Amino acid sequence: MVVAVSAAAGTITMLVGAVLLRLSTTGTYERYVRVGMGTWITIAGALVIALGAITLVRALRRPSVDGGMIDHDHDHDDHHEDGVGVGWLLLAPIAALLLVAPPTLGSFGVGRGATVDVRQGAPVFHPIRRTGTPVDMSLLEFGQRAFDHRGLSFNGAIVRLTGFVAAGGKGAFQLARYQIACCAADAIPVVVKVVGTAGSAPSRDVWVTVTGSYRGTNGELPVLAATSVMEIPAPEDPYE
Amino acid sequence: MAPVVGDEVTASAGRRDENVERGGRDGAWGQRGLLVVLAVVAAAAALRPLLDHLLDHPAVAHWATIFVAIAIQALPFLVLGIGISAAIAAFVPAGLLPRALPRRPTLAVPVAAVAGAALPGCECGSVPIARRLIGNGVTPAAALTFLLSAPAINPVVLVATAVAFPRNPEMVLARLLASLLAATAVGLVWTRIGRAEWLGRLRREHRHEGTRFTVFTSTAQHDFLQAGGFLIIGAATAATLQTAVPRSVLDAVSGTGLVSVLMLAALAVILAICSEADAFIAASLTQFSLTARLAFMVVGPMVDVKLIALQAGTFGGRFAVRFAPLTFTVAVASSIVVGWWLL
Numbered sequence: 001m002v003v004a005v006s007a008a009a010g011t012i013t014m015l016v017g018a019v020l021l022r023l024s025t026t027g028t029y030e031r032y033v034r035v036g037m038g039t040w041i042t043i044a045g046a047l048v049i050a051l052g053a054i055t056l057v058r059a060l061r062r063p064s065v066d067g068g069m070i071d072h073d074h075d076h077d078d079h080h081e082d083g084v085g086v087g088w089l090l091l092a093p094i095a096a097l098l099l100v101a102p103p104t105l106g107s108f109g110v111g112r113g114a115t116v117d118v119r120q121g122a123p124v125f126h127p128i129r130r131t132g133t134p135v136d137m138s139l140l141e142f143g144q145r146a147f148d149h150r151g152l153s154f155n156g157a158i159v160r161l162t163g164f165v166a167a168g169g170k171g172a173f174q175l176a177r178y179q180i181a182c183c184a185a186d187a188i189p190v191v192v193k194v195v196g197t198a199g200s201a202p203s204r205d206v207w208v209t210v211t212g213s214y215r216g217t218n219g220e221l222p223v224l225a226a227t228s229v230m231e232i233p234a235p236e237d238p239y240e
Numbered sequence: 241m242a243p244v245v246g247d248e249v250t251a252s253a254g255r256r257d258e259n260v261e262r263g264g265r266d267g268a269w270g271q272r273g274l275l276v277v278l279a280v281v282a283a284a285a286a287l288r289p290l291l292d293h294l295l296d297h298p299a300v301a302h303w304a305t306i307f308v309a310i311a312i313q314a315l316p317f318l319v320l321g322i323g324i325s326a327a328i329a330a331f332v333p334a335g336l337l338p339r340a341l342p343r344r345p346t347l348a349v350p351v352a353a354v355a356g357a358a359l360p361g362c363e364c365g366s367v368p369i370a371r372r373l374i375g376n377g378v379t380p381a382a383a384l385t386f387l388l389s390a391p392a393i394n395p396v397v398l399v400a401t402a403v404a405f406p407r408n409p410e411m412v413l414a415r416l417l418a419s420l421l422a423a424t425a426v427g428l429v430w431t432r433i434g435r436a437e438w439l440g441r442l443r444r445e446h447r448h449e450g451t452r453f454t455v456f457t458s459t460a461q462h463d464f465l466q467a468g469g470f471l472i473i474g475a476a477t478a479a480t481l482q483t484a485v486p487r488s489v490l491d492a493v494s495g496t497g498l499v500s501v502l503m504l505a506a507l508a509v510i511l512a513i514c515s516e517a518d519a520f521i522a523a524s525l526t527q528f529s530l531t532a533r534l535a536f537m538v539v540g541p542m543v544d545v546k547l548i549a550l551q552a553g554t555f556g557g558r559f560a561v562r563f564a565p566l567t568f569t570v571a572v573a574s575s576i577v578v579g580w581w582l583l
Contacts, residue, residue, distance in 0.1 A: 008273025009465055015277070016468065020315060032309035037316070044316040047323070048464070055461045084273060086553060087465025089472040091277065093311055095284030100291045102304035109302055114524040181400070181517035182362075184309035185478065188524050205298075 009084045010056030015094045017052055020045030023097070030237045031104045033183040104238040105184050106205040110166040110176045116190045118143030118222065125153035134160040134211050138240045139177045139190040146214060146222030154214040161192060161224065162209045162235065168201030175210060175224070180239045187239065193221040197229055207234045299483055307479035310546065313514055314364040314471055321365025322463045325372040329448070330456035338377040345379050349427035352382040353420050356389030362514045363391035363541050364471065367550045368463050374442060380434055385427030388567065391515040391541040392419035401537065404519035408530065410582055411537075415519075418538045418578035422571040429566060438559045470553030474546030478512035481545065485510065498576075500532040505572045508540035515541035531579030539571045 023029040024041040033041070096102075118140065125145050128135055137145075137159045145153050166176035172195045178187035194210055202208055212226035284291075295301045328337070341348040359366060370387035374380050391397065393416050405411040448458035504525065513521055518540045522533040543564050552560035 006273055008277055009461060011274055011277045013461065013464060015281075016315075020312070023312065029312060032305065032312045037313070040316040041312065044319040047319055048315075051457060051460055051464065054457050084465055086469030086473075089469040090465070091280045092472060093308060095281055096291060096304070097308065098281070099284055099288045100295060102295060102308050103301050105302065105305055106298060108298035114521065114526075116524055117526045179520070181404075181520040182514040183313035183517070185306050185313070185482065185511070186513045186517035186521055188521065 006084065007056055007059040009087065010052045010054075010059055012084060012087055012090055012094075013052030013055060014049050015052075015098075016090055017045045017047070017049030019094050019097050020048060023101075027236055028101050030239075031101065031184070034180055034239070035237055037182075104234060105178055105187050107164065107166040107176065109178075109187065110174070110189045110191065114188055115220075116140065116143070116179055116188050117220070118190065119147045119220065124148055127153045127155040128157040128159075130155060130157050132158075134158045136160050136162075139163055139175065139192050140179060140240055142192055142214075142224070143190055143222045146217055151214045151216070151222075156213065158211060158213055158227075159224070160209060160211045162207070162232070163192070164207050164234075165202050165204050166191060168204060170200065171195065171197060173197065173201035174221075175208070178239045184239075190240065191221055193218050193223045194226050194229070195223055196225045196227070202229065202231060207232050303479045303483040306482050307475050310475035310478055310512065311471060314362065314475070314546070315468075317362045317365040318368075318467055318471060319464075321368045322460050322467065324365075325368040325463060326456045326460035328369075328372040328376055329459040330452045332376060334375075335377045337373060338379070341378065341382055345381050345431040346428065348379055348382040349385045349431065350424050352378075352385040352427065353389040353423045356386050356391075356423065357393050357395065359390040360394045360396045362516055363544075363547055364467070364550065366390040367547070367554050368467055371442060371554050374439070379431075380436075380439060381427045381430040384430055384434075384563070385423045388426055388542045389419060389423035392423065392538065397515050397519075397541070400516050401519040404523040408583075411519075411530065411534065414530075414534050414578050414582045415537050417582070418534060418571075418574045419541070421574040421578065422538055422542065422567070425570045425574060426563075426567050429570070438556065438562060440556045440558060442555060466553055467550060470549045471546065473553075474512060474544075474549035477545040477549065478510070481510040497529075500528050501535045501572065501576060501579075504528055504532040504536040505539040505568065505575070508536045509544050509568070511540070512544040512546040513540060529579075530583040531576060534579045534583065535572055535575035538575045539568060542571050543568045 020041050023032075024038050024045060027038075029038060029041055123144065125148050135157055139161055142159060142161055145151060161175060163175040163177035166174040166189070168174075172193060175192045175194050176189045178184075178189050180187045194212070195215065196212065209230045209232050210224060210226050211228045211230075212224045215223045215225035217223060295304060341351055356366075359369070366387050369390075370383045373383035373386065398412055398416060401415050402409060402412045448455045448462070450458070504522075508518065511521070518537050522536045525533055525536070528536075548560055548564050551563060555563075
């Protein structure tokens with residue numbers, strides 16, 4: 001019987017673990033999965049590195065095993081002699097992620113799938129107390145307040161929303177931000193229509209902070225009348 | 241599980257690999273493989289400007305983000321599943337687990353379906369565990385039932401469903417019942433029609449020997465590369481479909497009726513969303529009936545492109561081409577029955 005030990009298997013495994021640790025320590029993982037996953041990615045990365053290291057040490061300490069590890073009784077097996085087989089495919093994301101990390105989801109996905117339906121399941125809100133300073137709010141809360149008793153709970157308050165520009169027009173644009181439950185594969189955008197901007201809208205996928213007040217709804221989109229639009233760098237946690 | 245000597249079952253994929261790799265039998269593969277790893281990483285570094293340039297295209301960037309997201313999301317769960325699986329291989333004496341189940345398969349299957357509630361996590365982790373259950377002697381039908389029910393009915397998933405459907409708490413019950421029904425029905429059908437040779441890949445598996453620690457690490461190492469590789473195939477497929485299928489397909493068949501149920505069931509296969517997250521997607525598909533959305537949540541954890549890849553890699557292609565259509569049909573049928581009854 002055979003123990004699949006090879007330096008290649010150990011190295012690939014360690015590389016996977018290294019990529020996981022790198023994603024979690026740099027915070028880049030927040031582009032792909034929800035923030036709470038960070039700890040689990042760190043733990044998984046550490047375990048995978050340990051596993052790969054054990055395999056690598058075992059392979060290097062017994063270099064002669066390489067020949068002997070070929071299982072001649074099972075030579076139709078689909079594992080290569082290095083015991084890696086389909087595991088070679090893991091190199092593709094490793095190579096890509098060590099060099100360039102794909103960006104956060106952008107405007108490409110807005111309007112391609114479902115949009116968060118802010119009219120469903122919204123809680124009933126208490127009115128915002130007016131203090132004069134802008135209230136930071138998620139796009140989801142803005143939408144839900146808009147459709148709760150026709151936006152009465154805004155109470156005329158000034159709110160501040162942060163998102164990226166999904167589509168632009170003259171004097172108005174769509175501000176969007178994704179909700180994710182587990183990872184970017186299940187992302188659904190929340191969209192707010194911003195009106196009252198002078199001149200042309202910021203270009204697509206630019207992150208902005210918009211200050212303004214609630215101005216009714218337009219179909220299924222809540223509308224914000226902006227008093228200021230400020231371009232900002234993409235936030236560390238791009239999803240709501 | 242005794243490895244079969246002179247195995248007659250050869251997957252076509254295995255044959256192809258064998259032809260490619262025959263030249264490598266001189267024993268230096270381990271070291272040569274190491275060089276290949278380094279060469280791939282170096283080549284990727286050299287091609288970095290090309291990668292940057294590709295990511296300038298919104299569609300490519302979208303694809304890459306979803307591909308990476310599915311892989312990163314699944315890996316911790318895969319590691320958990322592989323850890324449990326390797327622990328069974330190393331520490332649980334062969335034949336112990338079957339004795340915990342009723343001996344008659346027709347009783348063992350429903351017990352296994354309910355036992356699925358005990359494993360919190362996504363569907364990726366349950367594939368290596370089901371494989372090890374069969375290795376320990378559990379009847380395949382019961383192990384496959386566990387494979388189907390665990391990601392669908394565990395408490396984390398049911399809570400997520402309740403959160404996603406605040407106005408329709410009956411969806412939680414409907415999901416639980418429809419998933420249990422589907423998993424049990426597939427298991428019972430498998431006791432009738434299932435053949436051992438369809439699980440060819442399992443029978444050709446190496447059994448690792450040595451100290452318990454060696455067994456544990458060797459099994460985990462082997463499983464990790466196997467499952468990880470197929471996870472990459474599945475993630476790439478799902479990302480491609482998510483990027484390529486336009487919204488108009490969805491809009492074309494909204495509403496009610498059987499077509500919409502089949503539509504969302506097919507969408508669940510294509511999207512390959514983690515079972516802990518699919519309820520939120522289902523909740524957002526408001527133009528569809530509740531029954532159609534139930535089918536989305538029952539089918540998704542049982543059949544999707546990522547799971548089909550994982551199952552083909554774990555149990556063999558001959559298994560996957562039978563198991564996936566069977567499961568899809570049964571899951572849709574039980575969603576319709578439970579939806580008609582409860583929703």
